[in-house]
Amino acid sequence: MTGVASRLPRASLLLPLGLVAGLVPACADDHDTIADRVRATPELSQLRLALDASGVMGELDGDGSLTLLAPTDDAFAVFLDSQQLSAAELLATPGLADLLRYHVTDPARSVDELGAVTTLTTLEGRAIELTTDLDGLLLNGDVRLISTPIEADNGVIHELDAVLARPTTTTYASAPHVPLDVGRTDDAIVIDDAGYVRDLEVTVDITHPEVWRLDVRLHNDVTGDDIVLASSPQTYNDDIATTFSDRADHDVVDDVVWGYDAEPAFPEASYRPVEPLRFAYGTPLAGTWRLVVDNRDFEPSGWLNTWSLRVTSTAERPDPSLAVARPRAVSGVMAQGFHETLPVRIKRLSGLAGAVDVTVGGGAGVTATPVTLAADDDVAYVPYGADLDAAPGTRTLRVDVTAGRPHRSLALPGAVVVPDASGVELLAQVPLADLGAAGGEGNDLWGWTDPETGHEYALVGTSVGTAFVDVTTPTAPRYLGLLPTHTDASLWRDIKVYRDHAFVVSEAAGHGLQVFDLTRLRGVTSPQTFTETAHYGGFGNAHNLVIDEETGYAYAVGATDPGADPVCAGGLFMIDLHEPTQPTYVGCFAGGVPEGATPGPAYPVAAYTHDAQCVVYRGPDVPHQDHEICLTSDGQIDGSGNFFGIADVTDKAAPVQLARITYAGAGYTHQGWLTEDQQYFLLNDEYDEFGGSNTRTYVIDVRDLDAPVVIGVFENPRDAIGHNTYVVGGFAYQANYTSGLRIVDLADDDPVAMAEVAYFDTHPEDDVVAAGTARCSR
Incomplete structure (x- = not known):
């Protein structure tokens, strides 16, 4: 046939034929094949047209035992949109028969029988992968059975919510x-x-x-x-x-x-x-x-x-709805009554526009919580709550996504961990993505209290910059904005405060010292991207920054020059901060030989310093009182030398090494802090636990600054890696990998006889591998 009629869409020709067929008496043998069932099912009209046009319908009309996986009209509508085809163009596609044969398998299988196999070989020759999730069976990872099977004499029909693409x-x-x-x-x-x-x-x-x-x-x-x-x-x-x-x-x-x-x-x-x-x-x-x-x-x-x-x-373009995933299973700490957030990351495929509705729910004790992403968002941090007393332990969470198409669920495993804590209460938690660091990491934080308003702020180092959070109301922290990194992203970023200014260093190449006037946070009502108040480029990257707030001097440690060569051999790079926006280099200390000491391995010409504490000394060693003293953790990650050092830096042009010692079991001398009476120093080693011990704190007697002595070791009951310690009010606050925050009471009469009195374990599943808390703010 030629002419106008031959160019009309196939549906306009077949509809009257269907009406005529309805007037024809049923065949005498009452044979009811898969083909007959397709013709009689209204929601399979597009499939019927395709099967007829391709010739595959005849393969479903004979004897045998077949399973037809049948996309509905709604599924075909989405498929046609994704392929940018009209219904008529689909019927003329050369590969249509192969596509449809990919939806037919031998023999007939019930839903239970489908669930018992992992693959199906189709008439087209390629396989279909079968898996299950919370809502049942999935084909090729994201296509679902959506109705009661339709039985036929030569097999069974299972309706699908999407067209199967051939892999x-x-x-x-x-x-x-x-x-x-x-x-x-x-x-x-x-x-x-x-x-x-x-x-x-x-x-x-x-x-x-x-x-x-x-x-x-x-x-x-x-x-x-x-x-x-x-x-x-x-x-x-x-x-x-x-x-x-x-x-x-x-x-x-x-x-x-x-x-x-x-x-x-x-x-x-x-x-x-x-x-x-x-x-x-x-x-x-x-x-x-x-x-x-x-x-x-x-x-x-x-x-x-x-x-x-x-x-x-x-070959077929996938359904242009959503790819939904999370980087890993949820294992966040969750306290009773506190609403944690589940990050649901969504990638929009071209062809999808508008808002997306996301709901997290499923599992006893988990409240389904909806959230809508705006048209330009790609990450949702969905709040959910759980009554942990009623249903503690592991949850399985379901993320339901709808975006102007038939409902589809994607199951995502997750766990909500009951916190292992004593004497510490979690009041709030802010995810990294809400700090402008989606996909990044956090490393360090410090604090600042506004002397005029009394507002308290957390200054959070992330891989992409420094985030500012108003924590005046601790149960409702408020993110104010981000100071981006000066150069590249880096996991290591450390912040200290002097005269209402934040000073930021990073391991990012060429980063230097960022200066930010913290009074600019006053009156900020919505998150913004901040700029530096000033920048000092006298060094490139640095591992950390130490500030003696009493003297106004800063000490960059583990620093390189702008050309990436070590400056001060990675020791104390001294900076005058009396004019906070005009930092000035004043000296360098890279270790030396104390007066009267014998040169040797303990006193190399150059000594890398990983961290330090610098104070005006008011301890019992009278000759050194009122001098500026730096106590240094000189750790070498390659194991070439690990020492605790003491230096007098009062004269920036001529600093003096007072002492430098090592200790049994040294692995990577990391950080430490003086007791408030300046008689003892509590030292962390980041690698000594690999020798099989629990978390260790070395107690060093520094009552004689020229002859410090390790007098004992406090061993925590957990086998996690020690990282940072700060001493306030007779307590040591320790931030350790995986075991989180540990609070230790320092005995007045015996400096080694410490006792843990409170803790908050940020990673209770495992206290050995590196995770959890690495820095707590003073």
Whole structure:
């Protein structure tokens, strides 16, 4: 037939035929096939047209035992929109028959029988993967059965909420064998194949002596998207040789090996990345994909050996709704009555516009809480509450997403952990994303009390800058804004305060010293991005900053010059802060030989200082009273030397080393603090626990500054890594990896006989690996 009628949409021709067919008497044998059932089911009209146009309908009209997985009209409407096809264009598509045969499998299976298998081989030849979640069976990860099965003489029909896309899995590999420069190194894989990403795994082989200095991400040149695979992984061990997969059993964030030269940092075959690879869902396969490695070492170090992409793609563009995922299972601390937030990260595919409704619920004791994302948002921090007395322990949370399409649920596992605490109450918690650091990390915090208003502020160091939070009402902290990093992102960022100004250093190359006038926080009503009040570039990056607020001098430690070479050998870089917006270099101290001491390993020409406390001395050693004294933690992460030092820095032009000692079991001398009477120093070592001990605090008698002596060790009952200690009011406040905040009563008569009196464990699941709290504010 030719002419106008042949160009009309097929539906306009078949509708009258259907009316006529309804007047024809039923066949005498009353045979009722899958084809008959499709024709008689109103919500399968688009499928009926496609089966007739492709010739596949005849395969469903004979004898045998088949299962038809039948997308409904609503499902086809979404599919047509995603493929940018009209209904008529679909019927003329050359590959239509293969697409439909991918929805037919042999033999007939009930819902229970489908749930008992993991794959189905289709008439088209490719397989369908079957999994389950809270709401039942899933096909290929996100297509769901939505109605009661329709029985037929030659099989069964299961209606679907989406059209199944046909997957093809291909591995693309590169072997660049290139050195890792300081800063960014990347390598590209160019893919010419057509299709769209449905699933993705990344395998990498990187050689590096300290992978905690690395950020590794996957970048797509076409979309500009980045997916963070590993960001400063919490390990000092070597090399990354593993596969990043959303289906892995281990998290990069929690399960890499914490240690030094113990074993590979990533010993498992696969890890869930920091950000889910599902964010690549729906991305065009063709284009340039890059593995990007950011190396924060001071010099070129390590190699990018090989990497590969294992991509499951589909010729059909995936449903343009949402890719919903979380970086890892929820394991946040939650107190009774306190509303934690669950981060639900949403990637919008092109073709989706407008607001998105998200609801978190499911599980006893969990209240379903809805939230709407505006059209330009991609992250929701959804509040949820739980009565932990009524239903303590692990929850399974369900995230329901609707966006102008039939309802669909995606199950996300999660755990709410009852806090292990005594004598400490959690009043509030602010997620990093609410501090302008989504996808980043936190490292350090300090505090400031406004002398005019009495408002209290937390100054929070994150990988992307310094966040300011008004904590005057502790149950309702209020984020005021962010001072961005001066150069690049870095996990290490430390803040101190002097004369109502914040002074910020970072391990980011070329960062220098940021100065911020804290009185600018007065009257801020909505979050904003702040600018520096001043900047000092006399050094490049620094690990920490020490300020003696009584004298007005600052000491940058572990610093490099702007060209990345160590300054003061990483010792005390001295700065005059009397004019806070005009910092001035006044001297350097990099260790030396005390008067009367014998030169040797304890007194090298250069001594790296990791942290320090500098005070005007008013202790019992009379000759040194009223002098400015710095007590230094001179830790070498490579184990080449770990010492506790004492220096007189009163004369900035001629500082003097008074003493320098080591101690049994030294691993990585990290930080410490004087008791308030300045008679004893409480020292943390970050690596000594790897020798098999619980958390240890070394007590050093400094009543004679020229001859300090380790007089004992306080051992906490937990086997976590010690990190930072501050002494206030006769108590030591200790922030340790995984075991969180520990509060220790300092005995008046016996400095070693300390006793833990309160704690708040931020990571009760495990007190060994690195996680939890690393710094508490004074």
